[in-house]
Amino acid sequence: MLYELERREMCRIVKSMFDRWTTNVAGGNLSAKVDEGIFIMTPTLMSEEQLWNPNPEGILVVDKDLNIIEGVGKLTREINMHMAIYHTDKRVNAVIHAHPKEMMAFATMGIDMPLVCENVGKLGEAFPCLPYAPAVSEELANAVTTFIKEEILPTGVQPPYGALLRGHGVILAGDGLASTNNILERLEINAYTYVQSIALQSAGFKYDHK
Template sequence: MLYQKEREQLADIVKKMFDRYETNTAGGNVSARVSNEHIIMSPTLMSQKHHCDISPYQVLVVDMDENIVEGDGRITREINMHMACYRHNNNIGAVVHGHSLYSMVFATMGMDMPNLTEATQKFGKIKCLDFAPATSSELAGKVRDYLEKKGHDSVMNTILLNRHGVLVTDKTLEKAYDDLGRLEYNAYIAEKSLVFEKLGIAKLNQKEYDFNLVE
C-alpha cells in the first residue's frame, strides 16, 4: 500500500476529529502532501457515511491533477479548496477542514474570532471570509485570494469559512491538527468571554503581553 504510515495517521486524525466535535456528519475533509506528485486525502462522505471511522486504504492517494492513484472511495468536491492551498505555497504540507463545534459559532455569525489565548497568538488575526457555497469554485477562490493577500510565504493559516466551518493549513498534518485543537479551545474561551462582557461580569482584556511564540 502506498504511503501506509501517512494514511494510517490521517485515518486516526479524522476519527479523533469526529469524536472531539471538531467536525460533524455534515462533512469535513483532511489532506496531506506526501510527495511532489501526490497528496493523500479523506474520501467523500467520510463523515456522513462512516462517521470518520475509515481504514487507511480508504484514504485516497491523489495526484496533482486530482486523479485517484490508489484507495477505496471517491474524491470530495472540496478538493478544489485543498488544491488552492497547496498551489499557493509548496511548503504547505497539510490542509484540515472541519465543522468544529465552537468555531462554528463565529463562522455562522460571519465574525472574525477574537484571538485570546496564549496558545493561539501565533495565528494572528482569525479571519472569517465572506460567504460562498460549499464545494464551489467561488469558495476555493476566496481561500486562494485570502492566502495571496497574506503573502506567498504564508504556511500556517487558520481561516473561518462563513456559515460553513474552519480551514487550517500548516507544514505537517500533525501541526495542522494541533492548530485546529488550539483554535477550538480559543473559540470556546472567546464565546464565553463575549457573553461575560455583555453581562457586565468582566470586560475583554485588550492589554498586550509579551507572549512566547517559540515552539
C-alpha cells in the same frame, strides 16, 4: 499498501477530530502531500457514511492531476479548495477543512474570531472570516486563493494559517497533519473560551492578567 504509515496517521487524526467535536457528521475533509505531486486525502461522504472512522485502505492516494492511484472511494467535491492551496503556497503540506462546534458560531455570523488564548497568539489578534461563497464551488476555492495571495504570502506568515468560511466552517493549511490539527484544536478552545469570557464579563467579572 502505498504510504501506509501516512494513511494510518490520517485515520487516527480524523477519528480524533470527530471524537473531540472539531468537526461533525455534516462533513469536512483532509489532505496531505506525501511526495512530489502525490497526495493522500479523505474520500467523499466519509463523515456521513463512516462517521469519521475510516480504515487506511479507504484513504485515497491521488496524483497532481487528481487521478486516484490507490484507495477506496471517490474524491471529495472540495478537492478544488485543497488543490488551490497547494498550488498557491508551496510551503503547505497538509490541509484540513472542518466544521468545529464552537467556531461554527463565528463562521455563521461571518465575523472574525478574537484570539484571546496565549497559545494562538502567534496567529495575530483575530482569526479572519472570508466572505461567503457556496460550498464546493470554484468561487470558494478562488476566495481561499485570494486570501493566501493577498493576506498570507505578502506578509510572510508561516504555516499553519487559515480562515473561517462564512456559514460553512474552517480551512487550515499547515506543514503537516499533526501540527495543523494542533492549531485546529487550539482555535476551537479559543472560540469556547472567548464566548464564555463574554458571559463572565456580563456577570461583572473583569479580566486582569497582571
